[in-house]
Amino acid sequence: MSKPLMVDARAIRKSFGSNEVLKGITLQVEQGQVLCLLGPSGSGKSTFLRCINHLETINGGRLYVDGELMGFREKTDAIYEMKPSAIAKQRSEIGMVFQRFNLFPHLTAIENVIEAPIGVKGISKSVAIEKAKDLLASVGLSDKGDHYPAQLSGGQQQRVAIARALAMEPKLMLFDEPTSALDPELVGDVLDVMRKLAQSGMTMIVVTHEIGFAREVADRVVFMDGGVVVEDGTPSQVIDKPKNERTKSFINSVL
């Protein structure tokens, strides 16, 4: 193993009631790696993403981010649930971008970006605003800071959401189908921002249906189905020469 691991998921299991959604996912992501998670809906890829920042509590396995066990404290005798404040601290170092943006509608774009740095990290307002302006500029929205989310297009909202996550200076970015709710002509702007972010060396896990993006930007593509990892490899291996029948039929259906 060349680089240190950012995410180390070992045999992750997750059930909702009697429905087991993740049936033992083992996946390691190196620092700086860009990993695209593909799979049909219901395959558990979004659930797995949400387990990484402990939005969902896992039922089995161990999940480490940057060497730290997520959501639990491990002692020799047992593992203990963490205090909410400790979980919040862990989450603050992991950025997440949602399919439906989830911007705060009562705050302007720039207020969305500065809320967590000021409220969670305790950064002064003036510093946070300077930084937020830079971030909004980097996602191509320097003139939209005073706009409310309702005044922005879907693509613009999603780029604000990316800036909001980046404002916390995360070490890992999770993207949960970031372009699935967008009109086709708006997808490109969001993918451009993500491409730039990938080039800057950010560790990214992207749940997506954008095969083109996965092929071009990802270092690694993982195909999931039925709560297990079916195929794992470089984009050319998984997308262009899939070995598994399920992967093949999925790739054919979305291409």
Add this chain to the structure above:
Amino acid sequence: MSDKQNSDDVVAIPLRHPWRWVSAVVLVGLLGLFVYSLWASPNINHEIVTKFLFNGKVIAAAGLTVTLTVVSMLIGTILAIILAIMKLSTNPVLKLVAAGYIGFFRGTPLLLQVVFWGYLGIIYPTIDVGIPFTDMIWWSEKTSLVFTSLVAGIIALSLNEAAYAAEIVRAGILSVDSGQAEAAKSLGMGSGYTLRRIVLPQAMRVIIPPMGNEFISMLKNTSLLQVVAVMELYARTSQISSQNLAQVELLVVAGFWYLIMTTVLSFPQSYLEKKYGRGFSVATQKSRWLRVGMKGNV
């Protein structure tokens, strides 16, 4: 878009609505007749009405009514937020306590509760602070001196209000998309911070209109405190009328002031609706927009 007229602008002659005019005229006429019948009635003494309308005692009583309303509403709302959070929490003890509280205070008439707090001194003649079941008592006072009729009245109104408003606040919190709390969590915000900064400000939009109703109900319900001898507007006017036997005249005086107060107190509602509606409706966005634009930055 501008005011400029284009040749293909639609300049249509508006549809006529003759029945609106007819019905309006009929209604205004009926209302006029009713007011006239009151005014011309030999059984209502106008001099007494005008004499007491701006009587110092009546005005002071109206002032007390406003104070009672505002104080009880404030305490009630704070309790309501706490109760709503308790009812929504995952802690089974808190949930049960909140549900029990709401059930109890909604399940008994407000008048009964007012009288109960007024009679507290009969159940507990003294209030002692000390260690239970021992002789250690650090502080003791007669209940009637602590729970004066005014205090008892405020307690009765606020505790009752809390039960109703708790459900309004809870509905407001539930109306906020769960993705909001999730996004807040993912940014490392704690649950208290999320509630205060993200969820409640959005819930307010849903909470305020029914709370406006509650405010007006409260203003009128203060009249129940007459039974524990709080000299609010209704108690004062009925006290006066019991002396001069001009019951109807003083009802008119009381009704006039209640109407004025409810009308005036309705104004803050539209301000609050605008304030918490920012980001949601186009009209309020515009005003905020201009404000931000003039300031130059955030």
